[in-house]
Amino acid sequence: MHFAVIGHPIAHSLSPMLHETWLKAAGLFGCYTMVDVEADALESLVMRLRNRQLDGINVTIPYKTAIIPFLDRLEPAAARAGAVNTVYWDGDELVGANTDGIGFARALATQGTTTTNLLVIGAGGAARGIIPALSGRVTVMNRTDATAQQVATEFGCNSIPWSTVVDLTPYDVVINTTSVGMAPHLEVMPIELTETTALICDIIYRPTPTRLLREATASGLATLDGVLMFVLQAAEAFERFTGQKPDLALGEQVIRKQLE
């Protein structure tokens, strides 16, 4: 079996290490590589899938939407998000899945927190993957307000204007889906963490914890970092690739050690 993650640039992906750990632990003979694909080479990469030189791929920036026309069918979550992060074979069909949403939802479920009112910061591709997987009343806030309004209309949630001081009292979960705080762009998330008891989540895992989460911890708030979501979205992909459930604890341990 041969799997790969494709993107551009791709040099720092942790997916090969995680999937190869799981393949080995499951006693499966196979490998998982990284392929840096230039924009004009996407079609030939898909040909390698079609002729079974590859048994499945994960897709990252900038191809999560561009890959769609090459596939036979999309899972509902991928169709809703308009983005694919996993491509696998189902019989003779090449299927696109988006496991980001289910990965985040499963990570959130481990926290045992009330999820009645959720604030999603950001309205890009990651938010589009996650929002449909959330249960509860979702409010979106984005730097470009028009995008927040568009996402709110599309997914049937609320939007509030971007603001440097947000009243967090109505929310029991706050989720950063923007790239703010991601290495090497360590901008500061413009959010006041006072007046809240919310669980503060960040889908960024490099660095772990982010500045947002460090500040939340300093304010005595519970936090959820991006590692568990990363591991669980990969686990959902691994199951589609191999038909087997991977060892989640082992996966989380390997990734946390790598990020130390």
Ligand code: ATR
């Ligand atoms: P992804 O697929 O990772 O979500 P994306 O689709 O490019 O990537 O979306 C990036 C998100 O981060 C957007 O919500 C973006 O806000 P805009 O729609 O206003 O661009 C947000 N973002 C990026 N840099 C930001 C910054 N410095 N401050 C606030 N939001 C930022």
